[in-house]
Amino acid sequence: MKRSRIHALAAILIAGFLPQPAGAAPQQIDWIELLPAEERASFDPAPPPPAHDYLTGEAGGLAAQQSLTFSVNQELEGKEVRIPGFVVPLELDDAGNVTEFFLVPYFGACIHVPPPPPNQMIYVIMKQGIQLDSMYSAYWITGRMSARSRSTRLGAAAYTLAATAYEEYKF
């Protein structure tokens, strides 16, 4: 923990003195911008079908889910973005750094309430990984966004982000 703080401090000091490359600055976005512009005013995600139906496939559960639609903001495709959120770790590397995770707009997306709708979560792949000190901390994630409309089931992330940098979010 001591080392990482020293490294973070050094990184901040060095970054502060380096000239920032012009034009390559990532666009800072908000979660609402993940919705297509015309849907933002009327956004009201429908509750997902009962959990039981998802498992058993009863009551047309599986079929019903696929009919649930969501749309993505195509303007974000291929953009360099910077977005804050909470990390739901999926995969760790040998040193315990999180290399694959869901980025979600509120903490607790994993347990207490249904997962956010697909267009309100981002599947992030980050080679070097995040050294996650606490799941209650929010992070700024920077990287290239891909907004392909895939045919996915519920709980699916509509966005994928190839992350290159992260930074703890200061409240």
Next chain:
Amino acid sequence: MKPLVGLAAQSLWNRRGTAALTVFAIAVSVSLLVGVEAMRSGARESFARTISGTDLIVGARSGPLNLLLYSVFRVGDPTANVSWQSHQLVSRHPDVAWTIPISLGDSHRGYRVMGTTRDYFRHYRYGNRQALGFAAGGPFRDVHDAVIGAEVARALGYSPGDEITITHGIGELSFTEHGDHPFRVAGILVATGTPVDRTVHVGLDAIAEIHEDWRGGAHSLAESSRHPFDGDEPEGGYRDALPEFPTGITAFLVGMRSKDAVLQMQRALNEFSDEPLTAVIPGVALQQLWQIVGVADRALFIVAALVVLAGLVGMLTSILASLRERRREMAILRSVGARPLHVFALLLLEAGLLALAGVLAGIVAAHAALGAATPLLASRYGLFMESAGVGVYDLQLAGAVVGAAFIAGLVPAWLAYRNSLADGLTIRT
């Protein structure tokens, strides 16, 4: 400079009793600090590399940490079984790529026995998505085949073809053995540095079979229910006497076709109304584990750092206490041509030497202790610490402690400097 170092060392040697105690105090404090850091990073690494590529772990209703610990690390005990039907429901789900059922509760000479299927060897991943490999033999083909981890094979000297007996219960010894069901070692896995090395794997059907006569909680000795392989074939042939499927398993691992559906599947399982289940994402559960352990190791780090401080203060005290009785030593040095500045440097070097000796002894002791504790940690807590030897952290620590000692040494050095100026060759007491 060089003669000064020699002089400081010789002066210390002259007072080797107190010097040794000071070095010992510093060594103990430094080894604490090294040990705390090594345990922290080692434990984190060991836990992080044990499971990879698994999207969900599903068990009976309990806490996420409990489920993770007993299913993957073989630490603690399962709360209850999961029905085979629930496992079948999940394994047939269109979003699910594979499932690995596991069944725990028996042991072989202190090593846990895990009932599973051949899918385990196909889908289980550790470290950075590394698959399990066979050092010898292959997966089980027959009901009475067992696949053993690298450490089991090494410690007990088994090779493919050997016969082993499984013990009921998870203690190192039990008074009820499944002696009527010997197993044959079919394969030995490549060492992984994870709890897999310490596991004896058998087929789920074998687990069901060896517990066939245990419906009353103890092995039935009644003639009618003796195992078919022992004696006369029961009516209807022995196949009928065996359960077709296991009735319950301890937990199962799930791999999804796409990571996308992980959260939905987790929620569906946690809210499943037919059976109370707990599904956890291994990454999330590990993170929760760090968060709990993190508080403890931060506290330990602070305590260890304060102990180092106490060690340095102890050193300062002993040097200061010795100053008065060493006025004559200083006077003699002055008489043979030492300047006050030499006296100053001498005491500074003394502090530095004491700290350096303490730090070196501490680091060596810490790594030796860790090396000795490694097998115990592996067997008791499922922690596989790969001793990285002396690392950058140790060097940074050594630098910091010796640096602090030099700073602390400024105090006695300054006092001795002033005394030697004032005293000259005549000591007024």
